[in-house]
Amino acid sequence: MINIRPVSDLRNKFPEIEETVIGSNTPVFLTKNGYGAMVLMSIEQYSALTDDIERNLDEAxxxxxxxxxxxxxxxxxxKIRSRVDEQAKL
Known part of the structure; x- marks a missing residue:
C-alpha cells in the first residue's frame, strides 16, 4: 500500500515515519500543499535501486x-533511440 504523508509529519512524527520506512521496507511519499514533494526510503531500498547502475557505470x-x-x-x-524503437516494435 502506498504511504502518503504531509511533509509536516516529517518534523512532527519522525519516529513513526522512520518505523514505516525501515520496518516495512516501503517508501513514504511526502506532500507539500497537496502536491508530491519527495520520497523517503531506507538506505537498503536506495541501494537496491542504484547498485546495478553504479556497477554498470564502473564497468563503462x-x-x-x-x-x-x-x-x-x-x-x-x-544507438539508444534505435534500441528503444526496437523494443517499442515488440
Missing part, C-alpha cells in the same frame, strides 16, 4: 580506460 569507466574508442553524443543517442 573501466572499458573506457582500456579502449581508444570514443563515441560522440549524437552517436550514443542514435
Amino acid at each position: 569507466d573501466a572499458f573506457a580506460a582500456n579502449s581508444s574508442i570514443r563515441l560522440s553524443k549524437s552517436d550514443v543517442f542514435d
Whole structure:
C-alpha cells in the first residue's frame, strides 16, 4: 500500500515515519500543499535501486580506460533511440 504523508509529519512524527520506512521496507511519499514533494526510503531500498547502475557505470569507466574508442553524443543517442524503437516494435 502506498504511504502518503504531509511533509509536516516529517518534523512532527519522525519516529513513526522512520518505523514505516525501515520496518516495512516501503517508501513514504511526502506532500507539500497537496502536491508530491519527495520520497523517503531506507538506505537498503536506495541501494537496491542504484547498485546495478553504479556497477554498470564502473564497468563503462573501466572499458573506457582500456579502449581508444570514443563515441560522440549524437552517436550514443542514435544507438539508444534505435534500441528503444526496437523494443517499442515488440
